[in-house]
Amino acid sequence: MRLLGGAKTFKNYIGGEWVDADSGExxxxxxxxxxxxxxxxxxxxxxxxxxxxxxxxxAYEDWRLVPAPKRGEILFRFAQLLTEHKDNLTDLxxxxxGKVRAEAGGDVQEAIDMSFYMAGEGRRMYGQTTPxxxxxxxxxxxxxxxxxxxxxxxWNFPIAIPSWKIAPALVAGNTIVFKPATDTPLLGERFxxxxxxxxxxxxxxxxxxxxxxxxxxxxxxxxxxxVITLTGSRETGVAVLKNAADGLKHVHLELGGKNAIIxxxxxxxxxxxxGIIWSAFGTSGQRCTAASRVIVQRGVYEQLxxxxxxxxxxxxxxxxxxxxxxxxxxxxERALEKIHSYTEIGTGEGADLLTGGEVAGGDGLDKGFYxxxxxxxDVKPDMRIAQEEIFGPTTALIPVESFDEAIRVANxxxxxxxxxxxxxxxxxxFRAIRDLDTGITYINAGTTGAEVHLPFGGTKDTGNGHRExxxxxxxxxxxxKSVYVDYSGKLQRAQIDxxxx
Ligand code: UN1
Numbered sequence: 149m150r151l152l153g154g155a156k157t158f159k160n161y162i163g164g165e166w167v168d169a170d171s172g173e174x175x176x177x178x179x180x181x182x183x184x185x186x187x188x189x190x191x192x193x194x195x196x197x198x199x200x201x202x203x204x205x206x207a208y209e210d211w212r213l214v215p216a217p218k219r220g221e222i223l224f225r226f227a228q229l230l231t232e233h234k235d236n237l238t239d240l241x242x243x244x245x246g247k248v249r250a251e252a253g254g255d256v257q258e259a260i261d262m263s264f265y266m267a268g269e270g271r272r273m274y275g276q277t278t279p280x281x282x283x284x285x286x287x288x289x290x291x292x293x294x295x296x297x298x299x300x301x302x303w304n305f306p307i308a309i310p311s312w313k314i315a316p317a318l319v320a321g322n323t324i325v326f327k328p329a330t331d332t333p334l335l336g337e338r339f340x341x342x343x344x345x346x347x348x349x350x351x352x353x354x355x356x357x358x359x360x361x362x363x364x365x366x367x368x369x370x371x372x373x374x375v376i377t378l379t380g381s382r383e384t385g386v387a388v389l390k391n392a393a394d395g396l397k398h399v400h401l402e403l404g405g406k407n408a409i410i411x412x413x414x415x416x417x418x419x420x421x422x423g424i425i426w427s428a429f430g431t432s433g434q435r436c437t438a439a440s441r442v443i444v445q446r447g448v449y450e451q452l453x454x455x456x457x458x459x460x461x462x463x464x465x466x467x468x469x470x471x472x473x474x475x476x477x478x479x480x481e482r483a484l485e486k487i488h489s490y491t492e493i494g495t496g497e498g499a500d501l502l503t504g505g506e507v508a509g510g511d512g513l514d515k516g517f518y519x520x521x522x523x524x525x526d527v528k529p530d531m532r533i534a535q536e537e538i539f540g541p542t543t544a545l546i547p548v549e550s551f552d553e554a555i556r557v558a559n560x561x562x563x564x565x566x567x568x569x570x571x572x573x574x575x576x577x578f579r580a581i582r583d584l585d586t587g588i589t590y591i592n593a594g595t596t597g598a599e600v601h602l603p604f605g606g607t608k609d610t611g612n613g614h615r616e617x618x619x620x621x622x623x624x625x626x627x628x629k630s631v632y633v634d635y636s637g638k639l640q641r642a643q644i645d646x647x648x649x
Contacts, residue, residue, distance in 0.1 A: 155185040158333065160192060160357055161340050163203035164350025169358070170195040177333050180246040180477040181467040182515040189333040192358035197325065197366035200354040204296040204323040205372050207351030212293045212321040219319050220270020226315075226346035227263035230256060230307075237307060237338060242468030245306050245332050246477040246516070247431050249468060259311035259339075262600040262617070266315035273320070273622065281646045284636035291626035293321030294398065298367035300360070300378040300388075301336070303329035303479055304434045310339050312604070313377045314353065316621040324353045325373065327363045331479050360384065368392050376400070377616075377624060379436070382537075382563075382609055389612065400614040400624040402605055404537040405436045405565035407595040408558040410580070412551060413447035415570035419592065421455045423570065427594030428543040429463060429521045432478050436610075437566040437588070437596040440538055441527075442545050443554045449547045453525055456545075457503050460521045465508050467516070477516040478540055484517045487540030491522060494533040499544065500525040529557045537563065551576060559585045564607030566595040587615070 157174070159166040169190035177186040190196070211219075230237070234256050241252035275289040297317045301309045306328065314324055328336025340355045356363050360380075368376055368391045377400040378388050385401040392399045409427060411420045427439035444452050466473035478484055484507060491505040504522030519541055527534050527544035534544045548554045558567055568590040569580040577591045587606035588598060598604050603615035614624050634640055 155188060157188045158190070158337050158357075160190050160196060160200070161337070161344070161353075161355045162196070162200045163207075163354065164344070169193065170199075175330060175358075177244060177331070179243045180331075180479050180517050181243060182512065184243065186244050187334050189337075189357045191362075192356045193362045194366040196356050196358070197363055197370065200325045200356050201296055201367070201370050201372045203351040204325050204354055207349065208293075208295055208323045211323055211349065211352050214321070216270040216273055216319060216321065218270070219321065220267040222347045223263050223270070223315055223319055224267035226343055226348075227260050227267060229342045229346055230260045230263060233338075233342065234260070237335070239469060240338065241306060241335060242476070244334050245303055246479065247468055248473050248476050249471070251431055252468065255305050255308045258305070258308035258600060262308070262311040263315050265600050266319045269316070269319050269619075269622065275628075280632070281642065282634070282636070282640045284634065285640065286633040286635065287631070289628050289630045291320060291622060292629045294625065294627055295322060295374045296372055297322045297324050297375040297377060297625060298370070298373040299324055299326045300364050300367065300376070300380065301326070301328050302379050303331035304431060304436075306332035306335035307339060309379050310336065312600075312616045312621065314343070316616075317375075317377070317625040318348070318352070320622060320625045322375070322625055323351065325367060326353065326355045327358065327367060328355065330357070330359055333357050364388075365391065369395070371395060374398060375625065378402070385612075398624065399612065400616070401612045402436065402616060403610050404563050405438065405606065405610060406441060406535065406537055406561040406563045407437055407439050407566040407586070408441040408443050408568070409439045409595060410443045410554045410558060410567075410569040411445065411448060411452055412554070412569065412571040412573075412576065413445045414572045415448065416572065416592070417448060417452055417455060420452065420570040421459050423568065423592075423594035424456055424543070425459055425463070427568070427596045429460070429475055429541045430596060432475055432519070433541040433543075434478060434483075434539050435596055437598065438539070439568065439595040440543050441534055441558075442543055443548055443557050444545055445551075445554065446547055446549055449545070453502065453545060457523055460503050460523055463521055465513060465518050465520070466511075475521060475541060477518050479517070481517055483540065484519055487519050487538060487542060490533055490536075490538045490540070490542055494524050494527070494531065494544070497531045497533065499527045499531060499533060502545075504541070529560055535561055551579070555580065555583045559583075562609040565610040566590070566606070568593060568595045
């Protein structure tokens with residue numbers, strides 16, 4: 149096993165072997181916290197993808213026949229290995245991705261939970277048995293694997309999200325070509341190393357490093373990859389869907405969010421402030437589920453604004469591996485520029501910049517990409533900062549008069565991932581559950597914190613109708629087969645020969 153420290157050169161893993169990119173080209177991974185070099189990785193292209201897809205296709209012929217409980221046992225061992233390596237992976241994540249230690253540990257834990265959960269699916273993967281309309285006939289449905297799955301993952305949950313896709317795909321009997329984000333290749337590589345150590349046979353999981361344009365696109369267009377699963381931006385999702393259309397592929401997309409927390413006049417304000425801080429600024433706001441809007445009923449608006457700004461100004465920016473740090477860096481310079489451009493947009497639109505709004509420097513922060521947690525007040529629902537995904541530590545306070553207006557504003561965006569409401573009234577809470585048009589709703593908690601055994605995903609432009617996590621994930625990675633067994637010994641025609649019964 150490779151150890152961290154010093155710049156090491158890493159490879160693709162194809163057919164059970166560690167290999168360079170066909171072109172011999174490389175790219176570097178550096179820490180967003182302080183610029184340290186993390187490693188050098190193969191800059192792969194279509195030829196590498198083709199090779200990986202070919203071995204994955206071949207490996208599929210055996211893997212699909214391995215009993216699902218046995219496939220599950222390998223995932224169980226993988227979950228145990230993740231547990232053993234949790235500290236090490238957590239530390240690496242604070243360096244390669246930048247999130248703070250507690251959150252990095254949560255990211256790894258999410259993968260442990262998902263792997264144990266999907267290991268159990270190896271002994272469930274329930275189908276249906278139903279009565280037949282004819283005598284001496286037996287009906288059932290079973291889940292069948294599909295083939296090679298192209299897995300394209302983002303950098304913000306570099307261990308958790310690969311597990312959301314790879315664990316269910318594997319237990320169902322598919323094989324994998326995995327392209328991790330170029331900002332977090334080492335975490336992707338460690339993930340695959342541990343899967344191999346857990347006993348995944350050669351060719352069943354392959355990793356090909358490189359950019360979306362070269363590697364991702366080749367996967368999406370490959371005729372031998374019937375399933376693509378992507379977590380990324382709306383723009384990438386639309387391009388993937390278009391490029392996969394000619395192949396009539398199964399495409400699972402988990403895209404953006406513009407998630408809102410509603411705070412009503414009867415809310416417990418300190419609890420709401422805690423929920424907002426956690427959901428808006430955790431992972432430096434770089435979650436699809438981040439709360440980038442806070443919709444506040446007029447009666448508590450001034451009070452909430454004051455308490456929130458006070459709390460935000462106490463947050464400590466720094467490197468993720470120091471215990472006193474509350475907020476780590478954002479992922480790279482491009483992100484920093486995008487986030488700052490939204491501060492300018494918000495100010496230009498006439499929103500009230502209450503705190504933050506600048507790149508943070510001093511105390512060694514200049515070596516990384518740090519942005520001060522930013523809160524805008526008096527934001528109008530149609531302003532760009534209240535409509536577009538920023539993916540950074542910026543949130544917008546939107547005052548409203550009533551519950552109905554709050555729901556209208558919350559739903560008035562193109563995305564529909566997560567939502568939350570703070571209220572003490574149980575009737576109001578249930579109305580919100582009914583009326584908020586999102587895939588996930590929290591009552592008296594922020595917009596983040598999904599657990600692995602319930603469906604994860606969203607409505608509208610957040611995706612294309614699929615869900616990951618829980619049993620719903622199996623729908624992405626399996627095809628239903630309906631089976632009819634006629635043991636009457638004669639021809640019995642459905643819809644025709646049962647009419648006399
Ligand atoms: C994401 O941001 O893409 O509920 C995933 C949450 C985490 C997962 C977020 N458990 O925020």
